[in-house]
Amino acid sequence: MTLKQYFISSFLYLLVTAVLGFFLRLEATPLELDVINHYNYVVHAHSHVALLGWVYLGLSSFIVYFFVLESKVKKHYTKIFWATQACLIGMLIAFPIQGYALVSITFSTLFLLVSYVFFGFILKRTQPEFKSKKSFLLIKHALFYMVLSSIGPWALGVIMTTLGKASMWYKLAIYFYLHFQYNAWFILAVIGLLVFILEKYQFKIETQSFTKFVYLFHIGILGTFFLSTLWASSHWTLYLFSNLGNLSLWLGLFYLGKSIKKPTEFFYGELPPQSKFILKFLGLVFILKLIMQTLSGVPFFAEIATANLDVVIGYLHWFFLGFVSLFLVFLASYLNWIRLSNLSLSLYIIAFLTTEFLIFYRAGSAVFSWHYLPHLNTYLALASFLFSAAVLIILYQTLLIRKNQNQLTSKTA
Known part of the structure; x- marks a missing residue:
């Protein structure tokens, strides 16, 4: 198998994620299909397949493709890939049946161990000429945070045994994991892959400003973790660390932009119109994500987020679906790994x-007493179905092109 085929397998997990999300939405409608026996069990499957099956496999496919020789992929990465697949399939089967229990926890634990092996593989097998690149520095840091985030799942077992799920430490462990996944591993990996492409096309990245970006972004990542603790305590020090973190992120991004000389030459010279549109959209989504994150450091908005789960769900989906997932789709299309039509x-x-x-309107209805839209949950389920439709079309068109190419090759052979 090629890395393109490895990525397609991660795309299948995106389809599973979308389908599970649709059925979860249906459970909140009056249709009463009763297709889910244990709602929370399926939520666990949905979230694990999304983060680990889709995003982890997608990002790791690109990292290996950019940084590792093909001979090393066949010799070493293939084993890591199939071990990862075994863990993912095990979780996908176990979580809907038993939730967090022996089998699902075992596969989740094995996945963490395999991800550590992947980190070591990248550190060891990256081509020597890339190890001094700025892009590789970001990828190393991203993978470090991936490993750091795993402290959360490891802690969950101890917390459940000693303090129970009702303990605030249980929730804090989950937020620790999500923060360093979303705001560190995912973001730095995305930026690292984009920087690699710029380096490939010989774009100059000024070292001094880039170094400031790296330091400030690390400070921001650590500081903004305390945003995830404001529900447990409103002590002024938590707000101080949170807002210093937000400020550091904004300053870091300023220096990142300053470090890249003439980025518009790549933007307008190398990319097709569809890719340009997606990058603009990604930029808008990311800025709005940072604005929402910054506002959450204000007590008024922090209290709203604490009191309303829809705000948190909307924020997480905004970043996951609107930024990370769409970036993976963009990069796969850019590399011609998938066929992404305008439809x-x-x-x-x-x-x-x-x-x-x-989602945010439903949150506003609860917080600000807005007029509640009749059948809102039904509309939400129908809109969620469009994700499945979009992914199915991408897969169909991608596999159809591959089939036609194989037929053409066999005719000319």
Whole structure:
């Protein structure tokens, strides 16, 4: 198998994620299909497949493709890939049946161990000429935070045994994991992959400003973790660390932009129109994500987020679906690993914007007593279905092109 095929397998997990999300939405409608016996069990499967099956496998495929020789991929990475697949399939089967229990916890634990092996593989097998690149520095830091985030799942077992799920430490362990996944591992990996492409096209990245970005971004990552603790305590020191973290992120991004000389030459010279649109959209989504994150350091908005789960869900989905997932789709399309038509892209963005509007509107109805939309949950389920439709179209068109290419090759052979 090639890395392109490895990525397609991660795309199948995106389809599973979308389908599970649709059925979870249906459970909140009056349709009463009763297709889910244990709602929370399926939520666990949905979240694990999304983060570990789709995003982890997708990002790792690109990292290996950019930084590791093909001979090393066949010799070493293939074993890591199939070990990862075994863990993912085990979780996908176990979580809907038993939730967090012996089998699912075993596969989750094995996955963490395999991800550590992957980190070591990248450190050891990256091509020597890339190890001094700025992009590789970001990828190393991203993978470090991936490993750091795993402290959360390891701690859960101890907390459940000693303090129970009702303990605030249980929730803090989950937020620790999510923070360093979303705001460190994912973001730094995305930036690292983009910087690699710029380096490939010989774009100059000024070292002094880039170094400031790296230091400030690390400070921001650590500081903004305390945003995830404001629900447990409103002590002024937590707000201080949180807002210093937010400020550091903004300053870091300023220096990142300053370090890249003439980025518009790549933007307008190398990319097709569809890719340009996606990058602009990604930039808008990311800025709005940072604005929401910054506002959450204000007591008024922090209290709203604490009191309303829809705000948290909307924020997490905003970043996961609107930024990370769409970036993976963009990069796969850029490398010609998938066929991304205007139809499938439009369906995806319509699904994203519609579901986000409905989630945040439902939150506003609870917080600000807005007029509640009749059948809102039904509309939300229907909009969620569009994600599945978009992914199915991408997979169908991608596999159809591959089939046609194979037929053409066999005819000319």
